[in-house]
Amino acid sequence: MKIVQIQKQSLIEYPGKISAVIFLAGCPLRCPWCYVPRLVLPERIKELKPIPEKEIFSFLKERKGFLDAASITGGEPTLNPELPEFMKKHRCHDVVCIEYNKLTLEQEFEAWFKYVMGW
């Protein structure tokens, strides 16, 4: 899983909440309107320096009282098999929003959430 950017705060990713936005690289689609080609095209992704998970968790922990949520986006974040484990480790906020392109099957997505929530 390659985390390549964190936006410290956003009011639009998760309407009604202040969230940090975590960007993961990689997406199998090539939408002509894509606004993040640097997170999609392999030759552009290679140029991006990964941010260690530890750094992300430390940032989120520091902002615990200020941020309501963490939004995870891409690229296509659900392509990363490590994402459920990442979310499970992330205990700073009760709310995590995932923006995805529906390539991941609903059943698979549901299984993830059950795993993350410990249901």
Ligand code: SF4
């Ligand atoms: S699904 Fe999203 S990230 Fe992927 S190519 Fe389309 S617009 Fe870009």
